[in-house]
Amino acid sequence: MLAIGFLTLLGIVGSTAWLSEKSSSYFDESNRSRSLRAAAVELRSALQSAESSQRGYLVGGNEIYLAPYDAAKAQALARFDRLKQLLPASSQNVAMITRLSKIIPEKISEMDRTISLKLDLQDSQVGAVFRSNRGKALMDEANLFLSSIIRQADDQLETLLNDQRRNATLLRLATIIGGLVIVLVVGGATLTVFRYAREVSHARNELNVLNLSLEDRVTRRTAQLAEARDRAELLVAEVNHRVANSLSLVASLVRLQSNLITDRASKEALEETEARILAVASVHKRLYSGGDARFVDLQEYLSSVLDNVEASMRGQGHVASLRYELEPLKLKTDSSINLGVIVTEWVTNAFKYAYPDKPGEVRVRLRRLSDGKAELAVEDDGIGRAEGPAKGTGLGSRIVSAMARSIGGNVEYVAAGKGTVARLAFSASLEG
Amino acid sequence: MTGWLFILAGLAALQGVERAAAQEGPAGLTKPVILPQFEPAKPRCNAPPDLGKILAFAQDNDRKFMQGVASGLQLAAKDRGMEFRLARASNNPARMIEQIKGFLTEKVGALVAAPVDAASVAPFLQQVIWSGAYVGTVVPPPAVTILNAPQYLTGKVLGDEAAAYIKSRLNGKAKVVLLTHDSLQFLAPRFTAMRDSLKSIPGALIVADISPLTVDEAGGAEMMRTILVANPDVDVVLGADTVVLGALAALREADKARATQFLGGIDGEPAAVDEIKRGGPYKASVSLASPIFGYAMGQHAADWLEGKSIPQAMDILPKALKIENLAQYEADTADPASVYQDGGRREEYLRMYGNICYDTRDQYLNFPWSSERR
Numbered sequence: 001m002l003a004i005g006f007l008t009l010l011g012i013v014g015s016t017a018w019l020s021e022k023s024s025s026y027f028d029e030s031n032r033s034r035s036l037r038a039a040a041v042e043l044r045s046a047l048q049s050a051e052s053s054q055r056g057y058l059v060g061g062n063e064i065y066l067a068p069y070d071a072a073k074a075q076a077l078a079r080f081d082r083l084k085q086l087l088p089a090s091s092q093n094v095a096m097i098t099r100l101s102k103i104i105p106e107k108i109s110e111m112d113r114t115i116s117l118k119l120d121l122q123d124s125q126v127g128a129v130f131r132s133n134r135g136k137a138l139m140d141e142a143n144l145f146l147s148s149i150i151r152q153a154d155d156q157l158e159t160l161l162n163d164q165r166r167n168a169t170l171l172r173l174a175t176i177i178g179g180l181v182i183v184l185v186v187g188g189a190t191l192t193v194f195r196y197a198r199e200v201s202h203a204r205n206e207l208n209v210l211n212l213s214l215e216d217r218v219t220r221r222t223a224q225l226a227e228a229r230d231r232a233e234l235l236v237a238e239v240n241h242r243v244a245n246s247l248s249l250v251a252s253l254v255r256l257q258s259n260l261i262t263d264r265a266s267k268e269a270l271e272e273t274e275a276r277i278l279a280v281a282s283v284h285k286r287l288y289s290g291g292d293a294r295f296v297d298l299q300e301y302l303s304s305v306l307d308n309v310e311a312s313m314r315g316q317g318h319v320a321s322l323r324y325e326l327e328p329l330k331l332k333t334d335s336s337i338n339l340g341v342i343v344t345e346w347v348t349n350a351f352k353y354a355y356p357d358k359p360g361e362v363r364v365r366l367r368r369l370s371d372g373k374a375e376l377a378v379e380d381d382g383i384g385r386a387e388g389p390a391k392g393t394g395l396g397s398r399i400v401s402a403m404a405r406s407i408g409g410n411v412e413y414v415a416a417g418k419g420t421v422a423r424l425a426f427s428a429s430l431e432g
Numbered sequence: 433m434t435g436w437l438f439i440l441a442g443l444a445a446l447q448g449v450e451r452a453a454a455q456e457g458p459a460g461l462t463k464p465v466i467l468p469q470f471e472p473a474k475p476r477c478n479a480p481p482d483l484g485k486i487l488a489f490a491q492d493n494d495r496k497f498m499q500g501v502a503s504g505l506q507l508a509a510k511d512r513g514m515e516f517r518l519a520r521a522s523n524n525p526a527r528m529i530e531q532i533k534g535f536l537t538e539k540v541g542a543l544v545a546a547p548v549d550a551a552s553v554a555p556f557l558q559q560v561i562w563s564g565a566y567v568g569t570v571v572p573p574p575a576v577t578i579l580n581a582p583q584y585l586t587g588k589v590l591g592d593e594a595a596a597y598i599k600s601r602l603n604g605k606a607k608v609v610l611l612t613h614d615s616l617q618f619l620a621p622r623f624t625a626m627r628d629s630l631k632s633i634p635g636a637l638i639v640a641d642i643s644p645l646t647v648d649e650a651g652g653a654e655m656m657r658t659i660l661v662a663n664p665d666v667d668v669v670l671g672a673d674t675v676v677l678g679a680l681a682a683l684r685e686a687d688k689a690r691a692t693q694f695l696g697g698i699d700g701e702p703a704a705v706d707e708i709k710r711g712g713p714y715k716a717s718v719s720l721a722s723p724i725f726g727y728a729m730g731q732h733a734a735d736w737l738e739g740k741s742i743p744q745a746m747d748i749l750p751k752a753l754k755i756e757n758l759a760q761y762e763a764d765t766a767d768p769a770s771v772y773q774d775g776g777r778r779e780e781y782l783r784m785y786g787n788i789c790y791d792t793r794d795q796y797l798n799f800p801w802s803s804e805r806r
Contacts, residue, residue: 095661133614140642148662
């Protein structure tokens with residue numbers, strides 16, 4: 001649209017320049033035509049003046065009539081020379097000039113002759129020349145050509161004037177059309193801007209409405225999700241609570257059973273089972289009392305498990321002491337249960353087999369390793385881990401192996417001085 | 433050519449009037465008067481006594497125009513039971529005088545004359561008038577009935593035809609050539625009338641208003657060649673038939689003749705009529721129907737001999753011959769009796785003025801009469 005406006009403006013400027021050039025050309029041509037016309041009119045006027053002077057003298061015989069004769073004759077000849085210079089070259093004009101070149105001298109000669117005869121008082125000869133009508137015929141013929149030349153100049157002037165008028169009309173038309181186009185372009189541009197602004201405003205309003213609607217929906221959805229989450233968490237906590245209670249109940253049942261059993265081996269087996277059940281139950285207690293059921297704070301969980309195990313072991317008469325160092329670490333719930341069972345096994349074994357009859361220290365350490373793994377280690381300074389078959393039923397070792405495998409852990413038992421170090425390296429990632 | 437011969441005759445009449453004054457008998461009306469319209473119902477007079485029922489025609493020459501007059505006269509004589517006598521002078525004034533003398537001796541009842549030399553013939557015509565006979569002349573006085581052609585009207589008829597053509601066929605624009613007649617100033621009213629007609633058309637531009645050196649076809653052609661040098665394209669050419677025919681030849685020679693041009697002449701020359709019939713640039717020729725006015729003069733002669741009142745003067749009205757009316761015109765001139773009997777048609781050709789009869793013959797016209805005199 002801007003290009004159209006620019007081109008239109010360019011067109012108007014171009015037309016104006018073109019018209020100016022044409023006007024200059026018209027001006028020159030008009031001047032030439034005017035000069036030509038003036039020369040022809042003045043020639044005719046001079047001839048008529050001379051003829052009038054001659055006729056006045058011939059009729060009246062008074063030489064006063066001859067006063068303007070010579071001047072008129074001279075002017076006629078001068079104007080004729082000028083006419084010859086100005087008349088454009090064409091076959092018609094050449095023919096007219098040729099004829100005028102004969103007529104004018106003959107006319108002047110006829111006038112000179114009659115005046116001369118009159119001066120010589122030869123009136124009869126003057127009358128004869130006069131009656132021959134030759135003078136009038138020559139003048140008529142000269143007038144025929146001069147009138148044609150005057151008309152030619154008039155026609156040329158009229159043509160030039162009409163051309164100029166037509167060009168001016170064209171320019172006026174071009175300017176008006178150009179102006180209209182520019183007005184249309186400006187109007188179009190303004191309309192486009194207004195329309196664009198209105199569309200933008202409309203879009204902004206629609207977006208605002210959508211945003212408000214979306215925010216409302218999000219708020220409502222968020223509230224619904226929070227509600228759902230709260231319900232789910234409540235449900236999970238309730239489940240864990242019930243599971244923990246059930247496991248505690250089972251552990252109590254196992255303890256009641258073990259209290260009734262006299263066989264030492266069976267009694268120990270039931271006590272170990274109780275410890276294992278309590279270890280698992282401890283997790284569920286943490287789960288229903290904690291915020292997030294997916295993960296378990298190991299520092300908190302394992303502390304509870306170890307306190308329970310130590311209390312249980314003391315209740316059974318073991319005298320070893322327990323010390324633990326647990327770095328803050330979170331692990332998935334399933335993996336945490338496995339770790340709780342494993343640490344229960346290892347600490348129980350240490351109480352029972354590292355220090356069978358004398359006090360000692362059992363140390364539990366949980367730490368984060370540098371390669372994204374963590375290590376759980378149980379150390380004692382007891383009698384050491386003898387080679388050969390496992391003490392007890394061997395169930396504890398199988399449980400440890402199975403649970404370590406399930407969490408992708410690596411178990412190793414290392415003799416350290418007089419005691420033993422049981423270590424489990426496992427992934428500390430919360431993803432696994 | 434017919435028209436200017438009318439005028440020549442009129443001029444010569446002035447001299448004739450002076451000579452007649454020396455003869456016995458009334459001089460007639462020698463000072464110009466304006467004649468009223470002819471009244472056919474005027475009372476009868478006495479019939480001229482002792483004159484033969486003879487209609488004589490003193491004819492100047494044998495040109496076609498005069499042949500028409502003769503045929504009209506002859507037909508009227510036959511229709512009215514008169515004997516017709518024709519005497520051709522072959523442009524010889526003396527012979528014409530002798531012929532008139534003969535008619536006087538013979539006591540003809542009526543004489544129509546187309547004088548070769550009006551001045552020399554006039555006294556003898558007066559003698560015929562004094563004898564009580566009817567004397568009609570084609571233009572010059574003296575006569576009991578003068579036949580004239582109105583020059584201004586003649587030119588006006590042609591000018592109006594040209595103006596109408598320019599207006600209707602040339603979109604009101606035309607370059608016009610007027611071929612005038614400097615040697616006969618009495619024809620000037622014709623060209624005045626043409627200029628007057630053209631004034632009504634603003635787009636009609638007279639590019640040449642000039643007289644050929646000689647008033648014939650050669651003069652017209654030569655002048656047209658000169659005019660074409662100054663004005664290569666002309667649309668209208670007006671003048672006498674002969675010069676316009678010459679102009680047409682020059683136009684054809686220069687390959688400038690077009691069927692859309694309007695060339696018009698005066699006199700009804702046969703060559704011009706032929707051109708009109710061909711449908712080319714020649715569009716009109718103003719003609720004077722000589723058989724019709726000849727027939728009317730013959731009728732007036734018979735009426736005179738019966739003592740009836742007849743016109744003192746008569747205009748033969750110019751008629752523009754065009755391809756549309758040529759056939760009707762030729763039919764009218766071939767049967768002038770029908771035209772004369774039909775009042776409406778007669779008025780298309782003839783206009784009559786004044787009343788005169790045998791008893792009032794001293795009121796004969798003895799001055800160059802024209803209905804256009806003001």
